[in-house]
Amino acid sequence: MTMTDLTTQPVRNPSADRSIDAARARRRIHPWRVVVGILLAFVTVQIAVFLVTNERFEWPVVAEYLFNPSVLMGLGMSIVLTVVGMILGSLLGTALAAGQLAEFAPLRWACIVFVGVFRGVPPLVQLIFWYNLAYLLPRLAVGVPFGPELFSWPTNDLITPLTAAIIGLSLHEAAYMAEIIRAGILSVDSGQRDAAAAMGFSRWHSFTRVVLPQAMRVIIPPTGSQVIALLKGTSLVSVIAMGDLLHSVQVIYNRTYEVVPMLIVAVIWYLVLVTALTLVQRRVERHFSRGMSRAAVARRVVERTEAVA
Amino acid sequence: MTGENATMTPVLQVVGVRKEYGDNVALDGVDFEVHAQEVVAVLGPSGSGKSTLVRCIDQLESIEGGAMYLDGELLGYERHRDGIRPLADADVKRQQRRMGMVFQQFNLFPHWTVLRNITEAPIKVHGVPAAEAQARAMELLARVGLADKAQAHPRQLSGGQQQRVAIARAVATNPRILLFDEPTSSLDPELVDEVLQVMKDLAEAGMTMIVVTHELDFARHVADRCVFMAEGQVIEDRPSTEFFDAPRSSRLRTFLTRTATPAREGGA
Numbered sequence: 107m108t109m110t111d112l113t114t115q116p117v118r119n120p121s122a123d124r125s126i127d128a129a130r131a132r133r134r135i136h137p138w139r140v141v142v143g144i145l146l147a148f149v150t151v152q153i154a155v156f157l158v159t160n161e162r163f164e165w166p167v168v169a170e171y172l173f174n175p176s177v178l179m180g181l182g183m184s185i186v187l188t189v190v191g192m193i194l195g196s197l198l199g200t201a202l203a204a205g206q207l208a209e210f211a212p213l214r215w216a217c218i219v220f221v222g223v224f225r226g227v228p229p230l231v232q233l234i235f236w237y238n239l240a241y242l243l244p245r246l247a248v249g250v251p252f253g254p255e256l257f258s259w260p261t262n263d264l265i266t267p268l269t270a271a272i273i274g275l276s277l278h279e280a281a282y283m284a285e286i287i288r289a290g291i292l293s294v295d296s297g298q299r300d301a302a303a304a305m306g307f308s309r310w311h312s313f314t315r316v317v318l319p320q321a322m323r324v325i326i327p328p329t330g331s332q333v334i335a336l337l338k339g340t341s342l343v344s345v346i347a348m349g350d351l352l353h354s355v356q357v358i359y360n361r362t363y364e365v366v367p368m369l370i371v372a373v374i375w376y377l378v379l380v381t382a383l384t385l386v387q388r389r390v391e392r393h394f395s396r397g398m399s400r401a402a403v404a405r406r407v408v409e410r411t412e413a414v415a
Numbered sequence: 416m417t418g419e420n421a422t423m424t425p426v427l428q429v430v431g432v433r434k435e436y437g438d439n440v441a442l443d444g445v446d447f448e449v450h451a452q453e454v455v456a457v458l459g460p461s462g463s464g465k466s467t468l469v470r471c472i473d474q475l476e477s478i479e480g481g482a483m484y485l486d487g488e489l490l491g492y493e494r495h496r497d498g499i500r501p502l503a504d505a506d507v508k509r510q511q512r513r514m515g516m517v518f519q520q521f522n523l524f525p526h527w528t529v530l531r532n533i534t535e536a537p538i539k540v541h542g543v544p545a546a547e548a549q550a551r552a553m554e555l556l557a558r559v560g561l562a563d564k565a566q567a568h569p570r571q572l573s574g575g576q577q578q579r580v581a582i583a584r585a586v587a588t589n590p591r592i593l594l595f596d597e598p599t600s601s602l603d604p605e606l607v608d609e610v611l612q613v614m615k616d617l618a619e620a621g622m623t624m625i626v627v628t629h630e631l632d633f634a635r636h637v638a639d640r641c642v643f644m645a646e647g648q649v650i651e652d653r654p655s656t657e658f659f660d661a662p663r664s665s666r667l668r669t670f671l672t673r674t675a676t677p678a679r680e681g682g683a
Contacts, residue, residue, distance in 0.1 A: 306511040311539060
């Protein structure tokens with residue numbers, strides 16, 4: 107007790123001599139950090155031992171199938187679905203966001219209802235629904251409404267697992283992107299639209315060249331998270347027999363019954379992709395925030411040169 | 416100028432214009448005219464409708480009554496059968512292109528360089544060849560004293576510099592009339608004069624201008640006419656000297672004594 111009292115006493119030095127120097131201070135020990143550190147080390151060792159000693163992980167099987175051609179095909183399909191879903195979703199989402207902010211009320215309501223429906227229906231339910239579209243519409247036709255048909259096809263020829271997956275994922279993604287892009291558009295100062303209108307820019311010119319580029323600062327960060335969510339969401343298409351990563355390992359374990367090792371193969375690939383995407387996202391975000399600070403730096407440079415001049 | 420009528424027909428006529436926001440009447444039957452090469456200052460307490468007026472003239476806001484004419488052409492509406500109906504969007508844009516607007520908050524496009532801010536409308540909207548538009552933009556930048564800032568981005572400039580770029584941008588399309596919506600109200604006091612000087616140069620070069628402002632010295636020494644507004648109505652509309660030296664209404668007298676600041680050296 108007396109020891110503690112001595113060590114916690116504040117140092118008083120009215121004459122301010124130079125015998126005390128912060129550069130030579132000792133390290134302070136934080137007892138709770140020690141406790142938490144030991145606990146974390148213990149848990150880490152436990153997990154490592156579990157992973158290594160539990161025979162049922164069958165690590166040799168994981169290694170054997172990690173680069174199996176059909177697994178890599180599935181991986182490629184998951185990536186393709188993510189890219190296509192993201193592109194179609196962003197394009198449709200931009201149109202929906204603009205529509206939700208339109209002056210013409212019926213268009214606005216239509217877009218709000220569309221976004222509400224596709225944001226509200228679980229993507230898994232949507233995928234199964236699109237896959238079974240033929241039950242509702244046996245034939246799909248292009249023609250004059252309530253008039254003659256020009257072309258028509260059996261629905262089952264058009265709705266394959268691939269098209270059902272692309273439609274389902276894109277519509278789901280579009281609804282989410284619409285909300286993100288709408289928030290971005292609303293973040294742009296209304297004076298920007300006033301200035302564009304005052305100069306007689308067309309609505310399209312004003313939206314694509316003035317409003318959207320400035321909305322990007324707000325749109326980009328949540329879009330990164332959305333890409334990652336969509337990549338994981340592609341695993342849902344395995345239920346309609348679409349050959350994605352999860353489906354490709356399922357096909358193998360249905361034959362070999364090595365369920366856990368095959369799932370580990372899928373987990374490894376998902377983690378690799380998500381980690382890579384996270385790194386890209388960090389970099390993109392840093393790029394955008396650097397845009398801000400670079401302007402600040404440049405302003406300082408300008409002020410300094412002006413002061414010199 | 417463009418014809419014999421140009422000197423006869425006012426550049427801008429505002430006839431009985433009404434504007435309402437819900438129950439709030441912002442403009443209550445405003446009448447006034449601006450002739451070619453005239454500079455008209457619009458003064459009045461805040462909330463008197465003067466900013467709303469220029470925003471309505473530029474068709475950034477719709478009007479609920481009355482009519483406005485630019486060079487005799489009805490703004491925002493067209494004749495249809497026995498009456499009138501709102502113009503198509505493209506025709507509104509066509510009319511907006513004949514006017515220039517300078518905003519209180521500058522509203523430069525922050526993602527473009529100063530040069531592109533000025534050349535975008537001439538090139539993309541008016542179809543001026545890029546080289547010609549750039550040469551003209553550099554000429555205008557030199558006139559507002561910012562020739563060395565062509566490649567800078569708006570955020571790198573001071574408020575006064577941004578507003579001078581905004582004026583160059585508005586002038587670049589050779590508008591028939593230039594509208595200023597409190598152009599110096601959001602500037603630091605020491606930056607006000609550089610902007611007023613540019614506006615004075617424009618006035619002397621013969622630009623037709625409506626200037627909503629709180630700068631009494633500018634109104635007195637640069638404007639040909641002053642309009643005093645209160646509660647959405649024009650209370651007084653007279654040549655600048657009479658306006659300041661012999662105000663008729665008690666409201667204007669009160670406004671002038673309350674707003675009068677120690678005279679700035681050498682006017683505006």
